[in-house]
Amino acid sequence: MNYLVWALYLGRLLQAIAGSAAWIVCLAILTKKAGTVGGPVVAGVLLEWQGYWSAWSVPLTILLLDIIARLIMIEPSPPTVDSCLENGSSAITHNGAPAAIENTETSPLLSHQVRNSETCSRDGDIRSAAPASGFYCRMLGDARILASVANTIVHSAIIAGFETTFPVHLRQVFNWGPSSVGLIFFTLQVPAIFFGPVSGWLRDRFGIRYPTMAGWILVAPLIWLLGIPGSLNYPGADAKGHGKAIFILSTAGIGMVMPLILGAGFVHTIIVLQDIESKEPNIFGAHGGRSRAFAMNSVGFNVGLMFGPLFSTFLSEAIGYYYMNITL
Incomplete structure (x- = not known):
């Protein structure tokens, strides 16, 4: 049993390392959403109907195909000296004069x-x-970067807290199995696909600050509503009453509002980075500091993923699911 537990932790560690590398190299919100929408639903159905190893066979097969695709991918090489x-x-000719180039009607201008x-x-x-040194000291010394990283940490901590406490709470209150819990994640992710473009338009129209602030203001009461089903303070919101409807609608509402918050830290970090590089060109080297900026926010995201479940499960066991949501 101890061997299986350590194998599980080792697998999660390797998954985190690989996920962080892939995130930094190719940050694509739409394709990431495609995976987060279909993954929980398919995994939940396979886990309930076919068992544990069948549920893992799908990601292992996709991972194998991904490795093969990356090996056969050909990248253009930069020009050498x-x-x-x-x-x-x-x-240029041997005497230093420009060489004569034959031009026709179809020849390019250059x-x-x-x-x-x-x-x-x-x-x-x-x-x-x-290039100048001290990238992280320079970036973390800017209050705008600290606000961006803090936004990323809090957002990931809340999402990780949801994913950790959802299955246990839904099983205790509604007696739902893996497939039903997977559909709840489907309800959480699908609205984000449709409202993501709206969020992008609002950011282009009004900037990053106000849509992000509106997102946090709107998501706070929805998190509170999410904790009502199953709470002793609201007897009518149990499994026999309106508890299921309240939980599903609250989850869908969070999925609609979260695009206003999702990625705001990453985008704002790039805006600040471009502002710094426009004032001091090549300050972060020949290729700039965009990858390091993504890595910095990715570290913040993973910090939230690490502490969010610990914090949420501790509160859920200590004071209950309802008061945990109020605390969040």
Whole structure:
């Protein structure tokens, strides 16, 4: 039994490492939502109907296909110094004069050699700039970055708290199994797909601050409503009353409002990064600091995923699910 527990923890650790790397490399909200929508539903149905190992067979198969796809993927290589010299020398004659290039009616205005020379020249100028050190000290010293990371941590902690306490609470109150709990996650994620573009439009129209603030204001009463079903303070909101309807509607409402909060920390961090780099070009090196900025928010997201379940389960066992939601 102890061996199985340690194997489970080791698997979760490896999953966290792989997930963080994939998140930083390719941050795509729409494709991430496609996985979070279908994953809990399929896993819940397979777990209830076919058992534990059948539920794990689907992600393992998809992971194998993903590894194969990444191995056969061909990435374009950047121009090297030798290719730059070769392309540059081909456009110049032995006496230093520009080489004559035959032009026709279909010839481009800029020849291939000239474009390569300009590209290599720009790359050489960028590489020649000396990058400044202390990326994280500079970024974390900005109050705007701290607010962005805090938003990411709190959001991930709440989501992780939901995912941890949902199954146990729903089984105790409504006697729901894995498939029914999976449908609750489906209810939580589907509205985010449709209201995500609306959230993006609001951010482009009014900026990051006000939509994010509105999202937190709206999600607070919905979290409170989520704790009402099964609470002794509201006898009519039990399994025989309106408890199921209140829980499902509250979950759908959270799914509608969460896009206003989701990704706000990442987007605001990039805005601040661009503002700093516009004032001090190449301060964070030749390729900028975008990947490190994503990594910084990803660390914050994982911190929330780590402490959110610990905090929520402790409160749920100590003071009950209803008061846990009030605390959140």
